[in-house]
Amino acid sequence: MTPYNSTPQICFIYCRVSSIKQAKSGDGLRSQETRCRDYARSKGYEVVRVFTDDVSGSSSKRDGMTAFLAALSANDGDPIPVIIDDVSRLARDVIAHKQLRISIAMEGGILESPNMQFGDDADSEFQEMIRALVAQHQRQKNAEQTTHRMRARVQNGYWVFRAPTGYKYVRQQGSGKVIVRDEPTASIVQCALEGYASDEFASQADVMRFLQDEPLYPKDRTGKVRNQRISDMLRNWIYAGYVEAPGWGIARRKGNHEAIVSTETMQRIEDKLNGINRAPYRKELSGDFPLRGYVICDDCGNPLTACWSKGSHGRYPYYLCPKRGCESYGKSIRRDKIEGEFERMLTSMQPSETLFRVATMMFEDAWNAQRGQADMQKKALKAELADIERKISRLLERIIEATVPSVVATYEKSIGALEQEKVIVEERIQNSGRPRSNYDDALRTALGFLANPCNLWRSGRLEDRHAVLKLAFADRLRYTRKDGFRTANLTLPFKVLGAFRCGENEMARPKGFEPLTPRFVVQIYPFAIVSACPPNFAWDKIIY
Structure with missing residues (x-):
């Protein structure tokens, strides 16, 4: 160690707490500094600099310590006393403590503390290392106890880590x-x-x-x-x-x-x-080309791709067929042309006011049918729940009798999967028969979309346009460069209303049908528009 030859007139103070939170909300740093200044005053030292850290004592690499060692190294005069409040403030790890003691001595520092006397003799070094070992043990014990408390809290159903977004x-x-x-x-x-x-x-x-x-x-x-x-x-x-x-x-x-x-x-x-129930259409949807992946070439049956083409006066958007060997391969279709034809097709799907009254009656029947089915669905779910509970009970009995660890682990994994399935079924039972919205809101949503799907398309949001394509068309749209869109396969609500509008109503109820109802053609499908829609659709963009 560096010998102590004379009483220096200046000294440094080093203080440390374990976290930023302790530095901001606690009084640890200020309390340490006060004790160190009182000690310096009693020794006749002049405190010229105070260095602080707010990190764990298990590491010797700290910003405050680095600056402190640099200040010691820059001193060309006599050795400078370095005052710490306690050995644990220097480090809470035996190896880190030893490294810092050597670094301080090499840079011309003399370690002092109001709690103990540092020395170079065997007894002093033994006491110092014992205190460093006790500080390390306390740190490790505190970490163990904190982990045990956190683990027990998670077992009781409480989240203990950083709060997720939301x-x-x-x-x-x-x-x-x-x-x-x-x-x-x-x-x-x-x-x-x-x-x-x-x-x-x-x-x-x-x-x-x-x-x-x-x-x-x-x-x-x-x-x-x-x-x-x-x-x-x-x-x-x-x-x-x-x-x-x-x-x-x-x-x-x-x-x-x-x-x-x-x-x-x-x-x-x-x-x-996990790749189950994948979306039926390609994922490369873009706000620049909302029909990409939904429109296919009528010549070869492949989905049209899209791109921006660079011209002499700027960039221009096009759709085109990517299939080599196709008659339409590489032949561009202007975006405004194909999307303009699509909007006109959506506009043509708007039913008349008379058909709206029919749709209102169909929706009422659909709503009542849904509520009538809720009781049957709830009964079936309860039977499914009872079956899951029986399976869990049987597996628990087998675990008691099993002695092979691998067999026990397999049973436990199966029980875990059944427990998760049980929670889902219980949740479905609780929500069974509970509509996502009241009758008036659901009616306004369904009829608003049937009235003019083009309004939702014109909202400009990719998600809304995606919804229009899924709710209005049962299949991808076929397109030819010469004739435009082929006859679209509409979803059932639009198909039925279109049949009524065109006078194709030969399916009207003949005599002898029971029960007598003029609305038996569609029982559930207008309501399906509401149940199929995610809750964040921009329905306010629809005018009804």
Whole structure:
């Protein structure tokens, strides 16, 4: 160690707390500095600089310590006393403590503390190392106890990590800090998750664009929403009201916080991410070319692609057939031409006022039919729930008798899957018969779309245009460069109303049919428009 030859007139003080939170909300740094200044005053030292850190004591690499060692190195005079409040403030790790002691000595520092006397003799070094070892043990023990408490809290259904986007921590009496919905972000996340589950957003890129365009959704430092963030959100079951910690061996379980989306919605998202129930159309949808992937070449049956073509006066948008050998291969179709023809086709689908009255009666029948089916559906779900509970009971009995660890693990995995399925069925039973909206709102939504689907298309939002294509057309649209769009295969509501409008009503009820009703042709399909629509559609753009 550097010998102490004379009493220096100046000294440094070093203080450390374990976290930024302690530095901001606690009084640790100021209390340490006060004790060190009192000690310096009693020794006749002049404090010239105070260095601080707010990081864990397990590491010797800290910004404050680096600046402190640099200041020692810059001193060309006599050795400078360095005052610390306690050995644990220097480090809480034996190796880090030894490294810092050597670095301080090499740079001409003399370590002092109001709590102990540092020296070079065997007894002093032994006491110093014992204190450093005790500080390390306390740090490790505190970390273990904190981990055990956090693990137990997750087992009880509480989230203990950083609050996901859409949630925030609030202290509740008797429960400690729990996560609750953070509006309006929670509602934006709900729209994103439900939109992806319902195929309103065909890909994760669509979800990213939706969130990027939401001014109230938090972005990163560069103002962007990153792909990884979307992927993590879609896989996070906390949004369905669950907690889990695979690193601690804690399987998924029901949490003590409000869910943002239903368990069934989250299951559909997981299935979609795993390649189950893929969207029927290609994912490369673009706001510049909303018909891309939905219109196919009539000559070869391949979907049209689209691109921007560079000309002498700027860039121009085109659709074209990408199939080599096709008669229309590489022959461009102006975007305004094909999309203009599409809008005229949508406008032609608008029914008359008389047909609207018919549609209103059909919707009423559909609504009543849905409510009548709810009781039957609830009864079937209860039977399914009872069957799941029987399967779980049988597996539990087998676990008791099993002795092979691999067999027990297999049974436990099966029980976990059944428990998750049970939660989904219970949720469906709870929501069975509960309409997503009241009758008047549902009627206005369905008839508004039937009245003029072109209004929703003209909203300009890619998600709305995507909805129009799925709700109005049963198949992809066929297009030829010479004649335009071929006859479209409409969905049943538009097909039935179109048949009425054209006078194709030979299917009207003949005598002898029971029960007597003029509306037996369509029982459920107008209502399907409402049930098939994600909740965040811009229905306010529809004029009815």
